[in-house]
Amino acid sequence: MVHQHGIEHAAQLLRDAQRIVVLTGAGVSRPSGIPDFRSDAGLWHQANPMEVASLQGFRSNPRRFFEWVRPVLRTIGAAQPNPAHLAVAQLAQLGKQVAVVTQNIDGLHQSAGSREVFELHGHLRSATCLECDKVMPGAPVLAQIQRGKIPHCQCGGLLKPDVVLFDELLPRGLYWLAERAAQHCDVILVAGTSLEVAPACELPIIAQRRGARLIIVNQGDTYLDPHADIVLHEDVAATLPAIVELVAAKKNDLVHLLPF
Numbered sequence: 001m002v003h004q005h006g007i008e009h010a011a012q013l014l015r016d017a018q019r020i021v022v023l024t025g026a027g028v029s030r031p032s033g034i035p036d037f038r039s040d041a042g043l044w045h046q047a048n049p050m051e052v053a054s055l056q057g058f059r060s061n062p063r064r065f066f067e068w069v070r071p072v073l074r075t076i077g078a079a080q081p082n083p084a085h086l087a088v089a090q091l092a093q094l095g096k097q098v099a100v101v102t103q104n105i106d107g108l109h110q111s112a113g114s115r116e117v118f119e120l121h122g123h124l125r126s127a128t129c130l131e132c133d134k135v136m137p138g139a140p141v142l143a144q145i146q147r148g149k150i151p152h153c154q155c156g157g158l159l160k161p162d163v164v165l166f167d168e169l170l171p172r173g174l175y176w177l178a179e180r181a182a183q184h185c186d187v188i189l190v191a192g193t194s195l196e197v198a199p200a201c202e203l204p205i206i207a208q209r210r211g212a213r214l215i216i217v218n219q220g221d222t223y224l225d226p227h228a229d230i231v232l233h234e235d236v237a238a239t240l241p242a243i244v245e246l247v248a249a250k251k252n253d254l255v256h257l258l259p260f
Helices: 002-016 026-032 055-060 062-078 083-093 108-112 138-146 174-183 200-209 236-257
Strands: 019-024 097-102 117-119 122-129 135-137 159-163 187-191 213-217 230-232
Touching: 002 187, 002 213, 002 230, 002 236, 019 083, 019 174, 019 200, 026 083, 026 108, 026 236, 055 062, 062 138, 083 097, 083 108, 083 236, 097 174, 117 174, 122 138, 135 138, 138 159, 174 200, 187 200, 200 213, 213 236
Parallel strands: 019 097, 019 187, 097 117, 187 213, 213 230
Antiparallel strands: 122 135, 122 159
16 A cells, blocks of 8 residues: 555654654644644635735734734634644754654644654744744733733734734844754654745755755645655554654664663
8 A cells, every 4th residue: 555655664664764854834733723824724715814914014913913812812822732743843853853843833742742752833832022022921811812902012012913914024143043953964854734825835955955854744746845765645643653663663663672
């Protein structure tokens, strides 16, 4: 069966690797109940992203942004890590050096146990004033948003959760760290992302140029499918655990064979 052969091949590549980069997108969090953005049922089919989720749109009409994001925040707040998140965390527990580069803002990789996580599109743990740049804890700001309020700093400036909006730069230095991890990895595993958003979509190419192997697990096609070592158009919540289970099983087999 092609699917099983692909899983076994992916497990072999990961088993032989020491340094692994896992690049994840919205598809990894969708099994946790968090909607993606670009599918037929995605968030961008409900609203124009440049009007609602751009920095310019936020500044000109913050109430519209907060009304749009309120149910999303509620969904994220209730979400729990799914088997895909847990499988990624397990790779590091198997003695691999794993850097997770994610486009998600939900923090579920950390909740699952991953330690080295580069959140390219920011997170909800803090918020920043657009006037005085003061950084505030995220929880009270999110609570205000859920009550229908527009959060403001003591200086009167708008407070924006520390997520990256359209027409906004990535967090300072973070992409450099992700790029460095890609340059030094043995395998880059792309999971749950269509690879349509720059600059994250460039990381697999950077890794391959340095000799890394490329595994793609995504239900839809990506532009790098023809150049990948393995492509599995499957559900990440089922496929990633199956791959990591094989990695763990072979590791245990080797331990039992040791003469001491």
